[in-house]
Structure formats: C-alpha cells, structure tokens
Amino acid sequence: MSERPRPAETPARQNVTFPSAGATAHGYLALPPSGSGPGVLVIQEWWGLTDHIADVTDRLAAEGFVALAPDLYGGSVAHDADEALRMMKALPVSRGVELLSGAVGHLLSLPEVTSGTVGAVGFCMGGGFVLYLAAVDPRVSAAVPFYGVVRGELPDFSGLRAQLLGHYGEQDRSISPEQVEELGETIRRQSGVTADFRQYPAGHAFFNDRRPSHEPGSADRAWQSTVAFLHRQLD
DSSP states (O other): OTTOOOOSSOOEEEEEEEEETTEEEEEEEEEOTTSOEEEEEEEOBTTBSOHHHHHHHHHHHHTTOEEEEEOTTTTOOOSSHHHHHHHHHTSOHHHHHHHHHHHHHHHHHSTTEEEEEEEEEEETHHHHHHHHHHHHOTTEEEEEEESOOOOSSOOOGGGOOSEEEEEEETTOSSSOHHHHHHHHHHHHHHHOOOOEEEEESSOTTTTOTTSTTOOHHHHHHHHHHHHHHHHHHHO
C-alpha cells in the first residue's frame, strides 16, 4: 500500500514447479527472512499471477510466513477485463480446487514450513477459491477471502474446519453487503463456524494498489487484521 514501510531484510523469492492434480504446476514462493515459518497460500485474482499477487506474497513472507502463490493460468496474465473473464471461465472450479489442493500439499511438504496446516488468502476470483478450497480441504485452517466472488453454486460447507476472516467493500457491485451476510449465515448453518466477515467503505478490489479502486485506509486495516489472524491460527 502507499507509503508502507519495507522490512530491513528482503524475503528469498523463487519461481517453483510442483506436481499437482496429475500435472506440473507453477508458482511463486517467498520465504521469510528467518528462513522458516507457517505456510500460507496466496490465490490470484482473475487477472492471473500478476505483480500485485507476487507483492502480496512477498509481504506475507516479510511478516514471517512461507507464502506460495500457485499460477492457476499456467503463466498467462490478462490485460483487460474481457480477457480476464475468458480465462476465468476456462478454468472450471473443480479443476482450480484440485490444483490448489496440490499446492497445499506442496507447501506442507517444504522443510521450511513449520505449521501442520496452512492459511489461504485470495482476492476476487481467488477469494471465491479460498471458500471452495477450505470447504473440502481440512489442511486449510485459516481462510481469508478478500471480496471473494463465488462462481455458480455455493460449496457444501458441512466439512469446513477453517476459521474465516473476510474483507468486503460496501460499494462492491460484485457481492452486496446483503449477499455477504447471507453467505456468512449459510456457512454458520452448515458448518457451525461463525465467519468474521468485515465491511469497508470501499468498492471492489480495494486492496489492489495497482487499480483505481484502491482505498488505502481500508486496505491497511484489512491487511493488519489478516496478518494477526494468520499468526493466531497458524503459529
């Protein structure tokens, strides 16, 4: 975000490949300055694994996490909304969840990861995938959707084991405050988990500091609460 302080030490970064869902997947991995820490998955917006997503991954590493951003589009990045929509539609939800479950397994296999479960943070399309993944993979114990857009039917949350912290804009036309409340109630009814879904005076993609919709105050509050939440659940 604007004028945010940078850590004195820079996280180690690398592009990685790993087996996932019967294929070779790609991703971006960032290690904390200490060299080890709890594992967190970072799930992309519909644009792809952009510089913004890589930056979020670096920021989580600077906060002490081993952060992995799997590339759900296999190296492609959208340059406009029409292209992003086409690419998102070309990725079935079930396939995306398979790829993400493989990424969870890879993250937990790393010797640098100190946690027995992982966190998952996602944005827009990725926020929806956070919910789908947490609903079926008990290895995800902390789930943080940012303005998550769920495609199609809601998942069955009866198997959900993760704690949930969500961030949504009050002026977001992709998911209204009423829909956020309904989502939280569905999760509570099916799983018994009470989701902490927070509303901000902002629109869609308010966390993305590369978009005109960026709202620094809301973004900073959401970030601070996310980091504290992940440490509480994973440390």
